[in-house]
Amino acid sequence: MSHAFDFTTVPALTVRQGAVQALGALLAERHTPGRLCLITDGFLHRSGLLAPALDNLRDTGWDVLVIDDVVADPPDHVVQACAEKARRHGAALVVGLGGGSSMDVAKLVAVLAASSQPLAEMYGIGNVRGARLPLVQIPTTAGTGSEVTPISIVTTGAHTKSGIVSPVLYADWAILDAALTLGLPPEATAATGIDAMVHAIEAYTSVRLKNPLSDALAREALRLLAANLIAVCTNGQDIAARERMLLGATLAGQAFANAPVAAVHALAYPLGGHFHVPHGLSNALVLMQILNFNLPEAHALYAELADCIGAPSVHEGEHARAHDMIAHMEALIDATGIPRRLRDVGVAQTDLPMLARDAMQQQRLLVNNPRPVTEADAAAIYAAVW
Ligand SMILES: NC(=O)c1ccc[n+]([C@@H]2O[C@H](COP(=O)([O-])OP(=O)(O)OC[C@H]3O[C@@H](n4cnc5c(N)ncnc54)[C@H](O)[C@@H]3O)[C@@H](O)[C@H]2O)c1
Ligand SMILES: [Fe+2]
Secondary structure (H helix, E strand, O other): OOOOOOOOOOOOEEEOOOHHHHHHHHHHOOOOOOEEEEEEEHHHHHHOOOHHHHHHHHHOOOEEEEEEEEOOOOEHHHHHHHHHHHHHHOOOEEEEEEOHHHHHHHHHHHHHOOOOOOHHHOOEEOOOOOOOOOEEEEEOOOOOOHHHOOEEEEEEOOOEEEEEEOHHHOOOEEEEOHHHHOOOOHHHHHHHHHHHHHHHHHHHHOOOOOOHHHHHHHHHHHHHHHHHHHHHHHOOOOHHHHHHHHHHHHHHHHHHHHOOOOHHHHHHHHHHHHHOOOHHHHHHHHHHHHHHHHHHHHHHHHHHHHOOOOOOOOOOOHHHHHHHHHHHHHHHHHHHOOOOOHHHHOOOHHHHHHHHHHHOOOHHHHOOOOOOOOHHHHHHHHHHHO
16 A cells, blocks of 8 residues: 655744734745735724734835725635735735635735636636735634635635635745734634634545645644633633644644545535634534544544543543544533524524535535535434534
8 A cells, every 4th residue: 555645835834922013024034025915804904903013014114005805704706806906006925814714815816916817717626827926824813724725715606615726825924923813702712713623623534635744733733722722712811822722723724735624614614605604613513413424434533533632531442432532522612602503593494405405516525524425414414403
C-alpha cells in the first residue's frame, strides 16, 4: 500500500496578541506600504475594533480603503461590488479582517481585482485561473479557519451556498491576534468554536485525502478546542483560552484544507442558504445525528479522537470509546446552551424535504463522508433534529 500524499498550507503564520494594533508596521515587514484594501463587515467596522489598526496603517504610510460591505453568508453580488471598489482604489494588497465571511470575500477580491476571469467561472474545484493580489488574512472568530484554507463559500442565486476551491486562494500570510476575538458574544463563540471542531472531526474521518499531517493537525486542533470551548463561552475575556481556540481553529483549517469536510457541512449549508442560520450553529444542529449515522463506518476513528476531546474514559474497547467520544461532544454542545433543534431556528417541518434535496447538491462534500448519504438519509437526519 502506498503512503504517498500531498499537503499544502499558507507560507506564513504569525500568532501574537495585540499584533493588529500595529498592523501597518507589521505588514511593512513583508510588503511595501502602498494602496491597500481592508475587507470587513459593517458591524466590525462600526464597533471600533479596527480603529487602532486603521490609525497605525495611516501612520505608517498605507493608503487604506476600508470596504465594509461584507454580510454573513456573502452573496455573489457583494463579492463583485467589493472587487469593483478594490479595482477603483488601485489596491496592491488585500487584507481580510473579520469572520469567515470577510475572509472568504477578501480571497475573491484579491483574484477579481487582478484577473479578468468572471466569478461565475470559478465555482467548483480548481477553476480559478490567473494571478491575484497579495493577500493577508486576519480572523476575528475561532472559527472557520478560512485564513488557511483555499476555499471561499459564496451564496449564489437566492439560497444556494457554493464553494470555490483553488490553491490560488491560499493567503500569503495569516495573522492570529486573540485580542480581536475577546468581544465575540457567547453564542457566536460557541457556534464558531463548534464549527472548528467539526472541521477537525470531518477532516479526520474524510475518506479522501486524509493523511498523517492532516491527522496530526486535526487531533491537536480538537485537543485545543475541546479543552477551551467552555472557558471562552463562560469568560470571553480569558485571552489565553481565546488564543488556544484561535490556534485550534487554524490548525483545523489546515487539516480540512487538505482532507476535506463532509456530510455535516453538506447538511448545514442549506440551513444557512434558506434560513440564515449562522454557519457554526447550522453545523452544531446536525452534528450529533450525523456522528451517530456515520458510527458504523467511522467507529475506529471516533474512538481515536475520544482522548483528544477529553472524553472521560468510562469504557474500554473501540466501540465503547467511539460512543464516549460522541457522548462527550454532546455534553460540550449542551454546556454551551446553543439552540438544539431546527424548529428553534425558524425551520418548519414542511421545509425538510427541500433541505434534503438541497443537501444532495453538495456532492463536493458528500463524497468525503465515511458513509454514503442518500436523500432519504438526509431527510431522516433533518427530521430527527427538527
Ligand atoms: N473558507 C472556508 O474554508 C470556510 C469554512 C467554513 C465556513 N466558511 C464560511 O464562513 C462564513 C461564516 O464565518 P463566521 O462563522 O466566522 O462568521 P461571519 O464572518 O459570518 O460573522 C458572523 C457575525 O459575527 C460578527 N463577528 C465576527 N467577529 C466578531 C468579533 N470578534 N466580535 C464581535 N462580533 C464579531 C460579524 O460581524 C457577523 O455579524 C460562512 O459564510 C461560511 O460558509 C468558510
Ligand atoms: Fe465550517
